[in-house]
Amino acid sequence: MLTLYDNLVSGNGYKVRLLLTLLGIPFKRIEKSVTNGETRQQDYLAINPNGRIPSVVFDDGRKLAESNAILLYFAEGTDYLPVDKFARAQVNQWLFFEQYSHEPYIAVLRFWRHYGNALTPIQEARVPELLDKGHAALKIMDKHLTKNQFFVEDRFSAADISLYAYTHVADEGGFDLAPYPHLRAWLDRVRQIPGYIPIFQNCGEEKIS
Secondary structure, X not given: XXXXXXXXXXXXXXXXXXXXXXXXXOEEEEEOOOOOOHHHOHHHHXXXXXXXXXXXXXXXXXXXXXXXXXXXXXXOOOOOOOOOHHHHHHHHHHHHHHHHHHHHHHHHHHHHHHHOOOOOHHHHHHHHHHHHHHHHHHHHHHHHOOOOOOOEOOEOOXXXXXXXXXXXOHHHHOOOOOOOHHHHHHHHHHHOOOXXXXXXXXXXEEEEO
């Protein structure tokens, strides 16, 4: 059975958990703490040398890390990844946007404020920057959604899964979504997708390491 190394707090882990659930792919979920050094232990570094969540291990021992790469692997040949070459490139465009212009600000500030200890002076000094750049990403998304129900070809895809993961919990980092009506409507549409699971829902065969 496929093994997913995951953390229920992690939006990156949630991306994979959500897609596997939507596809009906059975998996064993192993919980790894992202705060006590578990992902930096040698046993986990042998699976993912970058020491991050998530990672998957296939039945034949092959390993794959990086949430968006995992999404693309499992979305291949399904309705979550378009057949058209240009549309597939658009999915990749949003996946790159998520990792470079979205996640480094929205996810990081969420972690600092919601799951970490008191912010350090250095972190406090960076908060305005993270808020500014995170809101810049949200504005781009909201503008795109003024004329689109979803991010690519007006249908739910891996691009939506990737962007939804940290956007729907952005308020936990202090991001007010009230100014983004089209974005909020899209969040509601994603929640109505058949088979949808919330971020903290356990699924798969769980094992705590």
